[in-house]
Amino acid sequence: MEMLLMGAVLSMFGLAVTCLAFGAATHEEPATETEKEAVKAAAASARFFAAVPALPVAAANRVPIEALLLQIENHVRLEQAAAACFLESPSATALHGRTISSLVN
Amino acid sequence: MIDADLLKGLPPAEAERVLALGKRMLLTTGAELFHLGDAASSLYLVARGRIRLTLPMQVRNREEDILVEERSSGQTVGWSALTPPYRFTLTAAAPLETEVIALDREALNAYFAAHPDTGYAVSLNLASVIGQRLQLFQAMWLREVQRMVESRCA
Numbered sequence: 155m156e157m158l159l160m161g162a163v164l165s166m167f168g169l170a171v172t173c174l175a176f177g178a179a180t181h182e183e184p185a186t187e188t189e190k191e192a193v194k195a196a197a198a199s200a201r202f203f204a205a206v207p208a209l210p211v212a213a214a215n216r217v218p219i220e221a222l223l224l225q226i227e228n229h230v231r232l233e234q235a236a237a238a239c240f241l242e243s244p245s246a247t248a249l250h251g252r253t254i255s256s257l258v259n
Numbered sequence: 260m261i262d263a264d265l266l267k268g269l270p271p272a273e274a275e276r277v278l279a280l281g282k283r284m285l286l287t288t289g290a291e292l293f294h295l296g297d298a299a300s301s302l303y304l305v306a307r308g309r310i311r312l313t314l315p316m317q318v319r320n321r322e323e324d325i326l327v328e329e330r331s332s333g334q335t336v337g338w339s340a341l342t343p344p345y346r347f348t349l350t351a352a353a354p355l356e357t358e359v360i361a362l363d364r365e366a367l368n369a370y371f372a373a374h375p376d377t378g379y380a381v382s383l384n385l386a387s388v389i390g391q392r393l394q395l396f397q398a399m400w401l402r403e404v405q406r407m408v409e410s411r412c413a
Binding site: 219222223226227230231233234236237238240241249250258 | 403
């Protein structure tokens with residue numbers, strides 16, 4: 155009988171220790187304002203339509219503006235040619251055919 | 260006589276009569292024919308040379324005229340002159356010495372009122388010019404949207 159009671163007491167003690175350990179592991183301290191802002195910012199940036207990564211400013215500025223304007227003009231001509239091909243023979247493949255434009259490759 | 264897209268299907272003598280309503284203009288290299296936002300009172304047929312049609316765009320905080328389309332001999336420029344609110348929606352300039360025939364809206368309207376068959380034929384040709392441009396830019400726009408979707412959902 156004594157052994158049985160001893161076992162029951164030890165079981166209760168073990169259960170109490172387990173509950174305390176679980177409570178300590180899952181307990182959340184109230185977040186500070188700074189932490190809340192950080193969490194908000196992280197959540198905001200994790201949208202489905204994430205922002206397009208911008209070309210590094212230094213890299214973009216290395217191209218002389220005249221060259222950039224020529225690239226844009228070349229891009230427009232290639233896009234018009236691609237669109238004209240689509241109008242000649244309309245199909246989904248023709249509509250989305252790739253060009254060699256440096257602005258999109 | 261120039262082979263103008265606007266006068267397609269007209270008997271040669273009738274096309275000559277329409278062209279006779281116009282005034283020939285010679286543009287030196289770099290000369291501007293009309294500017295974005297200007298009042299549009301004349302339609303232009305390119306007799307020889309080339310016309311660049313541009314729109315302003317901000318490139319590195321500078322406003323630059325970006326090529327949208329080029330028109331060459333026989334093609335029509337400035338059909339804003341025939342459609343309200345009669346304002347040019349592009350800027351047109353000659354990249355090389357170019358000759359155009361300017362057709363005044365009032366003169367055309369008066370002639371077409373007196374010659375409805377000619378007016379009808381020219382209207383159909385104009386609709387074709389406008390329709391082709393619409394389809395072309397519609398396709399270009401969709402290609403751009405496709406790229407945007409690909410870059411954002413990759």
